[in-house]
Amino acid sequence: MPSLAELTQLIVFALLATGVVVGSLGVVLLPNVVYAAFLLGGVFLSVAGLYLMLNASFIAAAQVLVYVGAVNVLILFSIMLVNKKEAMAASPGVGLRRLLSSGVCAGLLWLLLRVAYTTPWATPGPEPRGDDAVIRLGEHFFSDYLLPFELASVLLLMAMIGAIVLARRDVFNTDVGTGEAVDQALIEKERTPLLLEKTRP
Amino acid sequence: MTSISVPLEAYLSVAALLFCIGIWGLINSRNAVRVLMSIELMLNAVNINLMAFSSYLDGQEIRGQVYAIFVITVAAAEAAVGLAILLSLYRNRDTVDMERFNLLRW
Numbered sequence: 264m265p266s267l268a269e270l271t272q273l274i275v276f277a278l279l280a281t282g283v284v285v286g287s288l289g290v291v292l293l294p295n296v297v298y299a300a301f302l303l304g305g306v307f308l309s310v311a312g313l314y315l316m317l318n319a320s321f322i323a324a325a326q327v328l329v330y331v332g333a334v335n336v337l338i339l340f341s342i343m344l345v346n347k348k349e350a351m352a353a354s355p356g357v358g359l360r361r362l363l364s365s366g367v368c369a370g371l372l373w374l375l376l377r378v379a380y381t382t383p384w385a386t387p388g389p390e391p392r393g394d395d396a397v398i399r400l401g402e403h404f405f406s407d408y409l410l411p412f413e414l415a416s417v418l419l420l421m422a423m424i425g426a427i428v429l430a431r432r433d434v435f436n437t438d439v440g441t442g443e444a445v446d447q448a449l450i451e452k453e454r455t456p457l458l459l460e461k462t463r464p
Numbered sequence: 465m466t467s468i469s470v471p472l473e474a475y476l477s478v479a480a481l482l483f484c485i486g487i488w489g490l491i492n493s494r495n496a497v498r499v500l501m502s503i504e505l506m507l508n509a510v511n512i513n514l515m516a517f518s519s520y521l522d523g524q525e526i527r528g529q530v531y532a533i534f535v536i537t538v539a540a541a542e543a544a545v546g547l548a549i550l551l552s553l554y555r556n557r558d559t560v561d562m563e564r565f566n567l568l569r570w
Contacts, residue, residue, distance in 0.1 A: 322533065426545050
């Protein structure tokens with residue numbers, strides 16, 4: 264008979280794992296992409312709960328802040344920006360592709376599960392740190408992982424500039440009516456969509 | 465206390481399942497936004513693995529958590545740039561259908 268703490272852990276793990284798997288299936292399978300985006304937030308929250316069970320309170324907080332707070336909101340905004348109801352034309356060989364990819368994914372799942380269950384893991388390892396894990400984490404970041412930590416900041420700066428450059432619209436620098444300089448021009452240039460169809464003889 | 469009652473393999477199984485669902489969605493999605501969501505699912509699966517190993521096998525030097533932080537950073541950058549590319553594509557092609565982004569196809 265497991266103790267109350269172990270039983271609670273098992274139940275919480277089962278709930279979180281069910282949330283992760285069912286939510287991700289919904290993300291992939293639901294026809295409405297807005298529902299899929301909200302379910303993705305649920306998956307991220309469940310994963311944060313799994314992190315809490317794995318003695319990683321700081322990463323759980325970072326997961327909620329970065330994934331649920333930033334990435335999911337970004338995805339929702341981009342859905343609103345590109346949400347055009349379009350009937351996607353049927354492409355040939357979809358059924359065959361689904362069958363093949365399902366087979367490949369099932370095979371990969373079988374491989375991963377086999378590796379997970381046949382490898383003799385060296386458990387139990389050292390006693391995990393509890394709440395002072397974040398202290399060790401900070402020591403890592405400012406001693407032996409200092410270079411990747413600084414490179415991550417450069418990477419984030421590059422991603423920020425790159426995203427701005429890629430998503431920027433072409434605008435007039437001057438007002439077409441009066442000829443005055445426009446500060447951050449809200450008048451959008453009339454733009455003919457390029458490459459609407461593949462030009463092929 | 466450490467989570468003794470839940471074995472390490474349980475976390476690995478959840479992560480494997482999440483990763484395979486992500487791959488399936490990546491291959492089979494027509495909507496470009498859903499492709500990006502599938503990539504996020506796969507990155508989360510990898511993070512679950514890292515955290516499980518960090519907690520079960522490397523409890524004192526929590527290097528898995530350090531790697532998970534870096535993965536989260538790169539995933540955030542990837543999401544921002546990916547969605548910017550998606551907006552640019554939508555402006556140029558007027559669609560988010562992956563089947564019609566075929567300019568570089570033979």
